[in-house]
Amino acid sequence: MGLENLQHNFLTGTLEGMVKWARASSSWAANFGLACCAIEMMAAGAANFDLARFGMEVFRASPRQADVMIVAGRVSQKMAPVLRQVYDQMMEPKWVISMGVCASTGGMFNNYAIVQGVDQIVPVDVYAPGCPPGPETLIHSILTLHQKIRLGEITRRTADGTGAGIHLDAATLRRPARVSLSAPAAS
Amino acid sequence: MSGVDGFFNFFKGFFVTGKLPFKPKVTVQYPEVKRPKPERFHGRHVLNRYEDGMEKCIGCELCAGVCPARCIYVRGADNPPDAPVSPGERYGFVYEINFLRCIHCDMCVEACPTEAITESKMFEWSFVSRQDAIYTKAELVVDDEGNPRQLPWEDWKPGDERNTSAWMRATSPAGVAAKEGQPLWSGELGYGVRPAQAGQSDPAAADHAAPFDKAVRELAGNALRGIGVEGSAPRGIENAPQKPKHQKGNKK
Numbered sequence: 001m002g003l004e005n006l007q008h009n010f011l012t013g014t015l016e017g018m019v020k021w022a023r024a025s026s027s028w029a030a031n032f033g034l035a036c037c038a039i040e041m042m043a044a045g046a047a048n049f050d051l052a053r054f055g056m057e058v059f060r061a062s063p064r065q066a067d068v069m070i071v072a073g074r075v076s077q078k079m080a081p082v083l084r085q086v087y088d089q090m091m092e093p094k095w096v097i098s099m100g101v102c103a104s105t106g107g108m109f110n111n112y113a114i115v116q117g118v119d120q121i122v123p124v125d126v127y128a129p130g131c132p133p134g135p136e137t138l139i140h141s142i143l144t145l146h147q148k149i150r151l152g153e154i155t156r157r158t159a160d161g162t163g164a165g166i167h168l169d170a171a172t173l174r175r176p177a178r179v180s181l182s183a184p185a186a187s
Numbered sequence: 188m189s190g191v192d193g194f195f196n197f198f199k200g201f202f203v204t205g206k207l208p209f210k211p212k213v214t215v216q217y218p219e220v221k222r223p224k225p226e227r228f229h230g231r232h233v234l235n236r237y238e239d240g241m242e243k244c245i246g247c248e249l250c251a252g253v254c255p256a257r258c259i260y261v262r263g264a265d266n267p268p269d270a271p272v273s274p275g276e277r278y279g280f281v282y283e284i285n286f287l288r289c290i291h292c293d294m295c296v297e298a299c300p301t302e303a304i305t306e307s308k309m310f311e312w313s314f315v316s317r318q319d320a321i322y323t324k325a326e327l328v329v330d331d332e333g334n335p336r337q338l339p340w341e342d343w344k345p346g347d348e349r350n351t352s353a354w355m356r357a358t359s360p361a362g363v364a365a366k367e368g369q370p371l372w373s374g375e376l377g378y379g380v381r382p383a384q385a386g387q388s389d390p391a392a393a394d395h396a397a398p399f400d401k402a403v404r405e406l407a408g409n410a411l412r413g414i415g416v417e418g419s420a421p422r423g424i425e426n427a428p429q430k431p432k433h434q435k436g437n438k439k
Contacts, residue, residue, distance in 0.1 A: 101288055108288070137313065140313050144313045
């Protein structure tokens with residue numbers, strides 16, 4: 001983006017505060033309800049708890065228009081690539097709330113079918129515990145995320161230092177050189 | 188449908204929208220106001236202590252064994268003879284709960300032989316890292332006043348630490364009818380022995396639940412009465428006043 005070496009002064013500081021305020025107070029959620037947590041997520045959006053008070057009443061079905069992905073429910077191994085694709089399709093800046101124990105660690109489903117923590121796939125910003133978390137717990141995690149957005153640097157990418165504290169750089173991901181099974185070439 | 192009818196239907200439709208702002212609001216302003224919790228709500232765990240300050244946990248690991256999510260890790264150790272931690276032979280040397288696995292089923296509370304672990308009413312919390320979610324004994328054991336330790340990422344409101352779960356078990360613990368109404372709870376630091384939960388044998392006395400719970404039960408009872416299954420209404424609502432049927436808006 002070219003903003004990484006920006007020197008802050010009075011004007012950019014004020015602008016950054018405004019941008020962070022705008023991001024925190026209209027963070028739209030991507031619709032990613034997977035299980036019973038999604039029912040509580042809907043309850044949080046309905047009249048009794050009214051997520052519109054925090055500017056989050058629109059749950060976008062299109063990831064391009066969403067800022068926050070609320071992973072609500074257990075993620076199966078088959079769902080994992082889909083979840084990663086939805087996350088990749090979201091525009092920066094983007095945040096992830098892992099809602100419920102199944103999304104956070106697999107919960108009581110410690111088996112081969114369930115991903116043991118969605119932070120193995122996407123970097124998670126806030127974890128909401130509970131099985132399922134009530135609307136209050138979800139709103140608490142959303143407020144924690146808003147606090148995080150307001151305190152963070154706007155030029156920082158969310159991939160650094162979030163999730164399970166795992167940082168993968170390109171060197172770690174590079175595949176080893178292909179070993180030829182044929183006879184070594186004559187030198 | 189003529190054009191005049193359509194014109195009036197337009198205002199009729201907006202009349203519904205227009206009258207809603209004057210109706211009472213149902214929204215709970217959560218960060219400032221909390222909804223009242225049901226009596227048997229399961230929230231964050233606490234490790235209790237006796238009135239003399241001794242810990243109730245004896246390190247038997249029954250809670251860890253019964254946990255379906257395998258979220259509890261306990262290691263017992265022998266009590267030091269000069270400064271015992273618990274009145275038993277052993278005490279919980281390490282006690283950790285991973286709250287990103289805990290499903291709050293309360294089975295650890297049921298399994299605990301010394302009422303050491305109970306669940307409070309606090310359920311408004313969130314973590315920004317997985318390390319924060321693993322509570323150690325220092326965070327779970329109640330303080331000298333008997334109050335749970337409040338961590339910065341938790342939202343405690345007055346009343347959340349009261350009425351921790353499992354106290355209703357004190358009445359008729361093994362289903363012995365003769366013990367009904369006798370609290371066999373050994374008391375908690377700062378709170379003492381609470382009275383046994385009412386209504387275990389008398390359903391009419393049980394009707395002091397949280398207001399919204401009561402309303403839901405009344406509604407369910409009315410619905411059941413409406414379809415003519417008189418006998419199967421939920422317990423405790425037999426004497427609830429039946430509201431007259433709402434007739435407005437049904438005119439043809």
